[in-house]
Amino acid sequence: MRIIFAGTPDFSVPALMALLASDDEVVAVYTQPDRPSGRGRKLTASPVKLVAEQAGIPVYQPDSLRDAEQIQQLRDLNPDLMVVVAYGLILPAQVLEIPRIDCINIHASLLPRWRGAAPIQRAIISGDEQTGVTIMRMETKLDTGPVYLTRSIPIQTQTSEQLFKQLAESGAEALLSVIPEIQAGTIEPQVQDESQATYASKLSKEEARLDWNQPARALERQVRGLNPWPVAYTMFNDKRLRIWNAKTVAESKTQTIQHKPGQIISDGRQQLMVMTGEGLLELTEVQLPGGKRLTASQFLNANQVDGICLT
Structure with a gap:
């Protein structure tokens, strides 16, 4: 044929x-x-x-x-x-x-x-x-x-x-x-x-910014769906922080945590978690402008996150 x-x-x-x-x-x-x-x-x-x-x-x-x-x-x-x-x-x-x-x-x-x-x-x-x-x-x-x-x-x-x-x-x-x-x-x-x-509909760069008032599960799907383009992002110290991979934190770990959406919650060494409108989102791979993609631990070793709220 x-x-x-x-x-x-x-x-x-x-x-x-x-x-x-x-x-x-x-x-x-x-x-x-x-x-x-x-x-x-x-x-x-x-x-x-x-x-x-x-x-x-x-x-x-x-x-x-x-x-x-x-x-x-x-x-x-x-x-x-x-x-x-x-x-x-x-x-x-x-x-x-x-x-x-x-x-x-x-x-x-x-x-x-x-x-x-x-x-x-x-x-x-x-x-x-x-x-x-x-x-x-x-x-x-x-x-x-x-x-x-x-x-x-x-x-x-x-x-x-x-x-x-x-x-x-x-x-x-x-x-x-x-x-x-x-x-x-x-x-x-x-x-x-x-x-x-x-x-x-075709993807646009405008829909890549994360709204931390949304539930963690919805934000995780947004991160996965926008990888490899246009890549989800948030603002960290007035810089665009691209989020390549993330996962929802189990509910049992979030029940006693009271922070506003966008607040970073971290042990300072390994885990980079963010409070959302419903639950926690763990950021596992991120990237700052001009830099390479980093694991959460690599990012935490190079950046001070205490008290920072992502926007």
């Missing part, structure tokens, strides 16, 4: 590698144009492009798939199936109609929950007990297509980065399991329940 793959970031790579190792033929890879990256703003290829070039697969990097020339170029590849994983370009109806069998997408949530740009992060921040991947038939609207397959993963203490890697691998496995059924016509995608749809 002739497959066109469209994807860009690291999340897309396991699915592409799974297809390259399968019996099907990846005839072309579509990915975003090279972008400036790093302090030097050097043009950098996407992770998908690097994998495709190493495998000797033709790579196409259009700015848009809406003009007639690009659409015809894709049509000339004569694909049976198009697989889209975090590509980053909108596919118009003319493109979706080109593959002989179907155009399918791997989405990092259990649709119809968390359609949109940041499904992994929103699932963590909202306190969902599970998330997963969905393989669906693509439509012109965002993440609305009928569903071929879902695979669930429990959300425990993972950061977005950790869950991202789990879901990328799960999506690749699910893809290989469903493609033969799609090719054979033995599976019928199921229409999504619109009444259950939620939208995962």
Whole structure:
């Protein structure tokens, strides 16, 4: 079967590698144009492009798939199936109609929950007990297509980065399991329940600041959900203190503690805890401007915290 793959970031790579190792033929890879990256703003290829070039697969990097020339170029590849994983370009109806069998997408949530740009992060921040991947038939609207397959993963203490890697691998496995059924016509995608749809809006830097009046459990989820970007933060001595990892302190340890939200509570050596609107949050990995990431003990060895209230 002739497959066109469209994807860009690291999340897309396991699915592409799974297809390259399968019996099907990846005839072309579509990915975003090279972008400036790093302090030097050097043009950098996407992770998908690097994998495709190493495998000797033709790579196409259009700015848009809406003009007639690009659409015809894709049509000339004569694909049976198009697989889209975090590509980053909108596919118009003319493109979706080109593959002989179907155009399918791997989405990092259990649709119809968390359609949109940041499904992994929103699932963590909202306190969902599970998330997963969905393989669906693509439509012109965002993440609305009928569903071929879902695979669930429990959300425990993972950061977005950790869950991202789990879901990328799960999506690749699910893809290989469903493609033969799609090719054979033995599976019928199921229409999504619109009444259950939620939208995962894009993350913003503005939502990274912690509000210590919130419960510790909600703040912990915020920290995990915003790691690795934009990273939760608070103000410490008028400096932005980034919080990479944190955990909720067991209730039995907080019952007799009376401090205002934001107040640092520490043994001065190992534990860096902060009073919240409900319970204590232990900060386990932090970073000051211009510095490296520090464990709580490293931070406490270098900074005086007595009487300080984070804001």
